[in-house]
Structure formats: C-alpha cells, structure tokens
Amino acid sequence: MYQQAQEENSAEKPRRRSRIREAHEQKILEAAEQVFAHKGFNGATIEEIAEQSDLSKQNMLYYFASKEVLYQAVLRKIFHLWLDSLNLLGQQGEDPATMLSNYIRGKLEISRTMPNGSKVFANEIINGAPHIKQYLKENLQPALEADVKLVKEWIAQGKMDDIDPYHLFFVIWASTQTYADFSSQIQLALDKPSLDSDDFTRAGDFLTHTLLKGIGLSS
Amino acid sequence: MYQQAQEENSAEKPRRRSRIREAHEQKILEAAEQVFAHKGFNGATIEEIAEQSDLSKQNMLYYFASKEVLYQAVLRKIFHLWLDSLNLLGQQGEDPATMLSNYIRGKLEISRTMPNGSKVFANEIINGAPHIKQYLKENLQPALEADVKLVKEWIAQGKMDDIDPYHLFFVIWASTQTYADFSSQIQLALDKPSLDSDDFTRAGDFLTHTLLKGIGLSS
C-alpha cells in the first residue's frame, strides 16, 4: 500500500508528525483533490483549497510549501491506489474469467469511491502528464508487463481468443474510468443528477458480460 | 455538418468574411486547439495561442474578442464533429454488425485525426462541462436516444444479447476516445514515442472483435 513519502523518522527519535498536522494534511488533501478535479491544476487556486480546508491560505502553505507540492501529493495518492488495483491479476489459484472479472469490478469500485482522484489523474494524463511522466514510466510499465504476460499464457494455452493483450487493458482502463472521469456526460445522457450504485452495478454487469464473452472467456 | 455560427450574411449584401479573416481565424482555431489540449482552459494563455498563430496577442483579440469566445469556438467545432459521428447509426440498409462496426471505426478515426480537439472536449467534460453543459444537454440526448432505440429493436428482434444499450455506447465512446485523450499513457505503456496508424488498426480490430462478439453480434 501507499506510504506517505515524508515518513522518514528513523530509530530512537520519536519524531512523529503531530496529531494536528496529521489531521490538517488530511483535510487539505481531500479539499485539494476536489478542487483540482473540478478546475484542473491551473484553474484551481490555493485560496479555494484553503477555504475548503477551513484554513487560511498562509496557514495551508505552512503544511504544503507550494501548489506544486500539494498537487504531486494528490497525484501520487491516486496513482498508487490505481497501481495496486493493477495487481489484482496477482491473485493465485483463480481461473482467468474470475480474475479478469475481479479486476474489472475492482477498477469500477475505484471510479465509484474516488471519482475526484480519478479526475485529477485523468486531467494530468490528457495534458501529456507533464508533472508525473517519469514517475509513471517507472511504475506503470513493469506492472502492466506482468499482466500482459499472464494473458499471453492464457492465449497460448488456448483458454481464450488470440487478442492483443495491451488493447484489452487499455479498453478496461478506459471503460471503467469513464464512469468517474466522464460522469457529467453520463449523467446528462441518463438524465440523472448523479450516478448511484445501481448504475455502477449495471455497468459492471455489462462490462463483464461483454468483455469476457468478447475475448472467448465466458464460463 | 458544422457551420460557423457567424455566417449571418443574408440576401443581397455580399458581406462575406474577407479572405484574410478566414485564413487567420483558421490558423487561430488550430493553434488554440493545440494549446488548450495541452494546458487546459486556465493553463492556456492567449499569448501562447497568438504566438503559434504568428499574430500578436492584440491582433488575435481582434478576431476573437476574448479567450472565452475562442474556447467556445474550439469546443463547438469538435462537439459537432463528434455528434455527426453519432449519427452513423442512421445508415440505412446495413445489418447491425456492420453498422456498429462502422460506428466504432468512425469514432476511432476521429481520435486518430483530431486528437487535440478530443482532448479539449475531454478536459471540459471531466471538469463538469462548465462552459458547455446546456448546449450538451440539448444536443446529446436526442441523438443518443435515437441510437438506443435502434439497439433496443435489435434486441427485441433477437438479433443480439439483451444488454443495456446505454452502457454499450458509454463503453464505445470511452474505449475509442482513450486513444486520443490518454495517448500519452498508452505511448508509455507501449514504449513508443507516438501512436501510428497500425496501432489504430490493431485497436479497431480488437474493439470490433471483442464488442461485437461480446454482445452476440459477431457474424
């Protein structure tokens, strides 16, 4: 799981972050996630984030020294959650259909419970990942390659159709994240003020049915 | 097809936009599309757009009175292209598999040829569509409903599986647009400096195979 990068307290010195710092940082991160999600990096103002954290702008800057630092913290938090879910394929002993099904529903669950984080991440990627490109490169590729290798084995064993594994994952990512990132469009299309858990259930049912059957894996 | 909204020259008065205005507006729109795609609305500066149009900032403002006006022009251009492609289902006389296949490949072609426009639109939707919500509401729903109705007829006629038509379209939109919007992530995953037309062919092959088969339509 993700660990705060600042946790460098070594050995005897119990230099733990105070309870108040812990609480404030948490509040700030949540507020920042929301504001960045709705305004983008440049559209967000540290003033608005501070307001939503019940802190003054200057006091907020005491905890996160700059807008850039705060943004990086938000980005990395969601990215690690996302990377963890990529490893669902690491589950041993399950059959391919169950593993992929869990994978799809796991990604959908992130979209449902962390829509703002997902939006911040999506915004960053769309703009060419200027703040996180290197970090992404180092962490995404290895995790994806492991999954791709597994799918290739399934194909070699005749367990599923001979499809391109990379595009399978691209499509799973896109079609699960769309329920977070493009929720405003989906709400308009469905004429609903917000997406509820039934909508996500329907999405999960459709996706698992269609994708598993589509690649020859339906049980 | 999309028409410039300013085309209000009526009857005898040949009040046509001068050739130079036409050319400059075109250059500006292209530059704006690119800059908005990479920086978002707030991150983009009219100065940068002007530079890429080989015009001074002030001169650019002579053609588009404000950043907001320019942004709206870019948004509407791509949105209408997008809406047109939604009507591919209006093709008569084709069987369902061919119609959906054309639809998917048409959307992919927009991603390939207009990636910047797609990104601007995606950015706007992610941020909650603040600049285009009303316009989207009035135009998206009717077009989508027509397509959904058609799919429901196919289901009633037993031509395909009984899936939720709305989610079918959400997934097609997401998985075709991802090759434009999230291209930087896909490039990292594939370890390529850019996506070429072979990548789009593979994406199209994967998508048509998987989605058509997945909903019980493969011929």
Add this chain to the structure above:
DNA sequence: GTCTATAAGGGGATAGAC
C-alpha cells in the same frame, strides 16, 4: 487590420510578529 502602451486584477509565495 495591426501596432504601442497600459490599465486592472488575480494569484502564488514570502517576511516577520505573535
């Protein structure tokens, strides 16, 4: 249509008292 000059305001960040 294009240029120079400039108004006007927003917003990130720092200094230093308490």
Add this chain to the structure above:
DNA sequence: GTCTATCCCCTTATAGAC
C-alpha cells in the same frame, strides 16, 4: 502553528495611434 501585511509577476483586456 497561526496571523497580518505585502511583494511581484503574470495575464486578460482595452485605448488609441497609424
């Protein structure tokens, strides 16, 4: 840790000459 005050750059937009 929190506050008041403030600096200063960046950016949009307008005024007006040519």
